[in-house]
Amino acid sequence: MFRIGSYYDLLYLLQLMYLVLCANQKPDEARTYYGKELASSDVPFIVGVTVEDLLCTGTIVLEDTVISAAQCFKSHQPEAVKVYAGANQITETGLYYEVKSIHIHPEYKPAPTFSVGEFDVAILKLKRKIPSDQGSPINVSVDDWGDDEATKKCRTAGFGMHKSATVNEKNVGKLHGSIVKVSRHPDSCSCAVMTNVQKKSVICLDSRSGDRLCYGDYGGAPLVCDRKLVGIAHGQVGCPNFSVPFGDIMMCGSDNLVDVFLWVRPMLMFLADHLPNIEIPQSLKNNGDKNIPAAFLLFTTILYQILVYSLFTKIPL
Numbered sequence: 460m461f462r463i464g465s466y467y468d469l470l471y472l473l474q475l476m477y478l479v480l481c482a483n484q485k486p487d488e489a490r491t492y493y494g495k496e497l498a499s500s501d502v503p504f505i506v507g508v509t510v511e512d513l514l515c516t517g518t519i520v521l522e523d524t525v526i527s528a529a530q531c532f533k534s535h536q537p538e539a540v541k542v543y544a545g546a547n548q549i550t551e552t553g554l555y556y557e558v559k560s561i562h563i564h565p566e567y568k569p570a571p572t573f574s575v576g577e578f579d580v581a582i583l584k585l586k587r588k589i590p591s592d593q594g595s596p597i598n599v600s601v602d603d604w605g606d607d608e609a610t611k612k613c614r615t616a617g618f619g620m621h622k623s624a625t626v627n628e629k630n631v632g633k634l635h636g637s638i639v640k641v642s643r644h645p646d647s648c649s650c651a652v653m654t655n656v657q658k659k660s661v662i663c664l665d666s667r668s669g670d671r672l673c674y675g676d677y678g679g680a681p682l683v684c685d686r687k688l689v690g691i692a693h694g695q696v697g698c699p700n701f702s703v704p705f706g707d708i709m710m711c712g713s714d715n716l717v718d719v720f721l722w723v724r725p726m727l728m729f730l731a732d733h734l735p736n737i738e739i740p741q742s743l744k745n746n747g748d749k750n751i752p753a754a755f756l757l758f759t760t761i762l763y764q765i766l767v768y769s770l771f772t773k774i775p776l
């Protein structure tokens with residue numbers, strides 16, 4: 460998310476922080492919020508999403524359906540959302556698509572500052588289809604990614620803040636991206652402070668792989684592996700030696716922060732509810748069945764509690 464209104468304040472702070480914190484970094488180090496500028500035809504599945512003064516990125520998954528991050532849609536008002544397809548840069552005068560409805564994952568939990576949230580995904584249904592010369596859908600991956608599988612090379616891109624942004628060059632809202640190394644296993648995510656359970660739901664960007672995310676890329680920028688959507692940009696997670704400088708300030712590309720995507724696979728059941736072309740793998744369906752005894756247990760526990768309560772308080776049932 461990027462609050463466009465605070466653009467100049469942010470730039471000033473970023474530049475200040477760059478001087479203070481990053482003066483010893485090699486200037487041409489190939490890390491992005493440092494990605495290469497792209498044309499929308501390079502990544503035709505990408506859209507820019509604005510919600511009033513917030514900027515996010517999204518992915519076209521059907522001609523009239525976009526996936527983005529739940530963190531972008533606090534107001535849940537479709538009228539406030541604009542989807543920009545086929546654009547290399549988001550401008551206020553650009554052509555956009557209106558949104559018919561917003562569907563947030565029912566178990567969405569926002570991330571605490573510089574930490575991990577849960578099920579940060581939203582589906583936008585558009586009022587009209589995006590024509591093929593403006594953008595084309597990409598399939599959502601249903602593939603597993605085992606704990607012992609190696610690092611993958613995937614593509615990410617977004618409309619977020621770019622390192623080269625200056626007051627004169629409005630590099631916020633300009634499409635950029637690159638090929639990155641990502642991993643998903645218990646030892647990944649370098650120094651990020653996360654529980655093992657959290658690590659199962661995320662894919663971490665290898666910060667030495669050449670690119671970083673920034674505001675506007677998260678939420679929602681896609682991670683695409685083998686031409687399928689595998690991850691959704693979620694945010695930055697702090698390392699033990701990370702402390703928020705000057706209060707709660709936005710910053711990108713720090714060595715003490717790790718960029719994370721949420722893995723789409725744990726969210727497939729929700730996605731499939733809205734995307735008829737997703738075929739849920741049998742292994743996930745079986746996991747779903749395991750929830751039935753759990754729900755039954757919960758139900759009987761609640762009944763038992765009511766019974767005990769009514770006995771103690773002598774309220775007739």
Ligand SMILES: *[C@@H]1O[C@H](CO)[C@@H](O)[C@H](O)[C@H]1NC(C)=O
Pocket residue numbers: 596597598686
């Ligand atoms: C998506 O999957 C379908 C069915 O497997 C396939 O026919 C189609 O080519 C895929 N689309 C893209 C953009 O990869």
Ligand SMILES: *[C@@H]1O[C@H](CO)[C@@H](O)[C@H](O)[C@H]1NC(C)=O
Pocket residue numbers: 650698700701714715
């Ligand atoms: C913080 O920790 C990470 C990983 O242990 C290390 O790469 C980084 O240089 C450290 N930063 C500082 C400022 O100590």
